[in-house]
Amino acid sequence: MKFKLSVFIFAVMLFGFFLTPAAQAHTPLCSCYDNGDGTVTCEGGFSDGSSAAGVEMHVEDGSGKVLFKGKMNEDSEYTFDKPAGDYKVLFDAGEGHKITVNGKEITE
Amino acid sequence: MKHVITTISTLAILAITLPAFAHFQMIYTPESALNRGGRIPLAIVFTHPFEAGHTMDMGRPEQFFVTRSRGENIPKKTDLLPMLKPMTWTSLTNSGAAYETEYSARGGDHIFCLVPAPYYEGEEDAYIQQFTKMIVNVGGEPGAWMEPVGLDCEIVPLCKPYDRWTGNVFQGKVLFKGKPVSGAEIEIEYLNHKPLLDKKAFAKEASATAPQAAFVLQTIFADDNGVFTFGIPKAGWWGFAALGIDPEGSFKGKACSRDAVIWIQAKDMK
Numbered sequence: 001m002k003f004k005l006s007v008f009i010f011a012v013m014l015f016g017f018f019l020t021p022a023a024q025a026h027t028p029l030c031s032c033y034d035n036g037d038g039t040v041t042c043e044g045g046f047s048d049g050s051s052a053a054g055v056e057m058h059v060e061d062g063s064g065k066v067l068f069k070g071k072m073n074e075d076s077e078y079t080f081d082k083p084a085g086d087y088k089v090l091f092d093a094g095e096g097h098k099i100t101v102n103g104k105e106i107t108e
Numbered sequence: 109m110k111h112v113i114t115t116i117s118t119l120a121i122l123a124i125t126l127p128a129f130a131h132f133q134m135i136y137t138p139e140s141a142l143n144r145g146g147r148i149p150l151a152i153v154f155t156h157p158f159e160a161g162h163t164m165d166m167g168r169p170e171q172f173f174v175t176r177s178r179g180e181n182i183p184k185k186t187d188l189l190p191m192l193k194p195m196t197w198t199s200l201t202n203s204g205a206a207y208e209t210e211y212s213a214r215g216g217d218h219i220f221c222l223v224p225a226p227y228y229e230g231e232e233d234a235y236i237q238q239f240t241k242m243i244v245n246v247g248g249e250p251g252a253w254m255e256p257v258g259l260d261c262e263i264v265p266l267c268k269p270y271d272r273w274t275g276n277v278f279q280g281k282v283l284f285k286g287k288p289v290s291g292a293e294i295e296i297e298y299l300n301h302k303p304l305l306d307k308k309a310f311a312k313e314a315s316a317t318a319p320q321a322a323f324v325l326q327t328i329f330a331d332d333n334g335v336f337t338f339g340i341p342k343a344g345w346w347g348f349a350a351l352g353i354d355p356e357g358s359f360k361g362k363a364c365s366r367d368a369v370i371w372i373q374a375k376d377m378k
Binding site: 027029031033043045046047048049050051052075076107108 | 144145146178179180181212214215216246247248249250251
């Protein structure tokens, strides 16, 4: 029994060892640009070049109220009307793959 | 009589040897790996980069465009030719007609491609046309940097041209009309004098000193598959030119060396 437990622990460690580098090689990326026409476009992706199509996007105002909710399109883009006041954009591709972009940092 | 023959052969050899000074078509921007998007300057200069030497007068280019790609998206091509503005670039020895523009870069890979007008080289009584590529990445998200753009003469990078540390190798594949060029001759030069975009000139200070003329312009050959490998000894911009890869290259009834050029930028590990 003791032997089996150590084999199990080893297997878990081995699994973790292979899992970790894969996660590191897959950093989420999201940049937003003011289009200059009253809209903002966010471009999402991953550092290994994989698509962010379908990733959930939220736009919140300064108090955390959700203004817009949507998904990255086929080209891994999400466009919304630029809010008047403070806002932030959340790119949510699951645990460990979330990015928040402050509206103040979004320029042309 | 013997003297005359010797003189003639010497002159003939000189005539063949002299043009070996490397002309390099540059598409220059200060930074190939940007953290954030924004407007970036581009300078298009036909020069001798290691010595910041003689700068040739460029004619209006035949093509200047960028393909932008991000992740798995299909690359989008944008014509930048109408954006080009003539300027005069000053080298350490002269000044020459060149071009400049600005480009608004967002995320991903931007492959800038130039097909210049063939340049008449009087000493050779022949033309030179260097199909040139330079790749800028924004934000670290890769695109189609490894895909051929479809230029007649093209070097396709086999390593990301914007992620090389000093001491890494750079590998590229030489293509003529999409087919590998077996044994292509490749000349390599280091951009040894910083381009000062505000002054439209090279900085006087050199960052490296060549111990002998051979080091100014390094020469390597591609293998049977058109693939070449170069170890990068110093941070900065490096230019690679595969020479005369169109066996029937001609323009206005004269020989035309149609070359493929690519620029890469290496960084020190700090």
